[in-house]
Amino acid sequence: QNRSLLRQQRCLVNNMPDTSNASVSEASSVASTGRLVDEEHGRILSAKYLEKSKGKKDLIQRLRKVVEVLHDDETIEPDSAEYPGLATLCQYLLKQLDHRDKQVRLYAVCACMELFCVYAPDAPWSTEETLEIFRQTIRQLANLAHTTSQTAPHYADYARILNLLSEVKIAVILVEMTKEEDCKDEALPVLADLFRTLLQSVRSEHPPEIAEAAQNTISGCFEEYQTGIMLPIPLLDEILLCIGQGPRVLVVNPQKAAAQRQNKKHKRLPAHQVEQTNPSFLVASSVIRSSVDRLSTPIAALLNGLLNNDPRV
Numbered sequence: 001q002n003r004s005l006l007r008q009q010r011c012l013v014n015n016m017p018d019t020s021n022a023s024v025s026e027a028s029s030v031a032s033t034g035r036l037v038d039e040e041h042g043r044i045l046s047a048k049y050l051e052k053s054k055g056k057k058d059l060i061q062r063l064r065k066v067v068e069v070l071h072d073d074e075t076i077e078p079d080s081a082e083y084p085g086l087a088t089l090c091q092y093l094l095k096q097l098d099h100r101d102k103q104v105r106l107y108a109v110c111a112c113m114e115l116f117c118v119y120a121p122d123a124p125w126s127t128e129e130t131l132e133i134f135r136q137t138i139r140q141l142a143n144l145a146h147t148t149s150q151t152a153p154h155y156a157d158y159a160r161i162l163n164l165l166s167e168v169k170i171a172v173i174l175v176e177m178t179k180e181e182d183c184k185d186e187a188l189p190v191l192a193d194l195f196r197t198l199l200q201s202v203r204s205e206h207p208p209e210i211a212e213a214a215q216n217t218i219s220g221c222f223e224e225y226q227t228g229i230m231l232p233i234p235l236l237d238e239i240l241l242c243i244g245q246g247p248r249v250l251v252v253n254p255q256k257a258a259a260q261r262q263n264k265k266h267k268r269l270p271a272h273q274v275e276q277t278n279p280s281f282l283v284a285s286s287v288i289r290s291s292v293d294r295l296s297t298p299i300a301a302l303l304n305g306l307l308n309n310d311p312r313v
Contacts, residue, residue, distance in 0.1 A: 041069050045076070046085020047092035056101055063096070063107035070114035071160075078119050090115055090124045097136045106157055109133070109140050113161050116170045123173055127183050134174060134190050137161060138197050148205035159210065162198075166213035166220070175224040178232060191221065192234040199242050202279040211279060215286045222291045231298040240299070242284035249278040 043049060044065055053059035066089070070076065078086055093115075096108035112133045115124060123130050140161060147155050165171050171194060177187030198214040218239075225231055250273040288295055305312065 039082075041073050041076070042083045042085065044069050045083050045089050047088035048085060050089070050092055056104070060101070060103050060107065063104065063111060067107055067110045067114060070111060070118065076118050078124065086115075086118075087124065094125070094129055094132070097132060105136060106140055106154060109137050110157055110161060113137065113164045113170065116173070117164060117168050120168065120170075127177065128186075130173060131177070131183075131186055131190055134171075134194065138190070138193050141194075142197050142201055144206070144210065145201040145203065148203050150207060159213075162210065162213045162217070166216040169217075169220045171217055171221050172224050175221050188232055188234055192232075192238055195221075195235055195238040199238060199280045199283055202283055204277055204279050206279070211283050211286075215283050215290065218283075218287045219290045222287070222294055225294070227294065230301065231295070233302060236295075236298060236302050239284045239287060239295075240302075242278075242280040243288070245278055245281055247278055247281050247285075248275050249281075250274070251276055 050059065050062050050066070053062050076083055076086070080086075089111075093108045093111050096104050099105050099108070125133065141158060143154070144158050144162070147153075147158060149155060171191070174187055174191040174194065178184045178191060180187075195218055198217060202211050202214055222231065222235075253270050253272060253274045288299075304310075
């Protein structure tokens with residue numbers, strides 16, 4: 001995908017019009033304002049801006065501002081005169097991935113995801129640095145398992161990360177790494193962990209867009225493998241594991257916990273477990289249905305290998 005197409009995709013994700021083909025008259029009418037905005041954004045999108053933070057709270061606010069600018073400004077171009085500090089920003093964010101504060105780690109990941117879009121189809125980090133970004137991204141996405149309400153703290157941040165993975169197909173970077181001899185052994189476990197986290201973090205209480213984005217992310221990765229090439233078994237394992245759980249699962253009954261808190265000793269307590277729809281099964285089955293032409297042969301080969309005790313499986 002070229003950068004023009006990716007720009008249009010980011011505009012769609014942000015629900016903003018693509019102004020890259022605006023007329024000359026329209027461009028002239030906002031030229032002055034645009035230059036001022038570029039200068040301000042160029043100042044913010046740099047390591048120097050973050051290094052000037054005075055304490056943790058200030059750093060968090062500055063990181064949020066960086067994410068906001070990267071999210072809203074569709075004119076950002078890497079290696080341009082308007083944004084000379086972009087490369088230094090990329091390197092500074094790496095140092096924040098293991099910061100002691102969870103909000104700093106979250107906003108560093110959010111900024112990295114936006115930067116993947118800016119630099120697409122290339123990544124501004126080395127292979128090992130890119131893998132470390134994805135590892136921290138997976139840790140952040142795992143928080144969706146207990147962040148189900150749209151009004152919950154940081155729900156919008158987790159949903160944005162997932163939306164970028166789904167719409168801009170950032171995870172394809174991992175797929176390409178699994179095809180390279182020098183890094184596939186490191187990249188494949190990270191990609192499998194991403195699949196596992198997406199499948200296991202979806203909840204029935206989530207808005208339907210979460211399950212849809214998880215399915216699109218996984219399906220988009222499978223589509224990058226050429227037909228006729230055996231798909232990596234760890235990726236198929238994650239899908240089949242969820243299928244094996246079935247469409248219904250037993251979960252802890254929240255009504256029982258509520259009754260225990262109210263100390264209703266003389267009343268019959270609700271059942272300890274209740275049956276509900278298994279969202280992981282639904283996402284996995286949707287992935288298989290949407291990519292059936294791509295997945296049917298590899299899944300059949302895997303199952304035949306297991307039944308025949310094939311040592312290669």
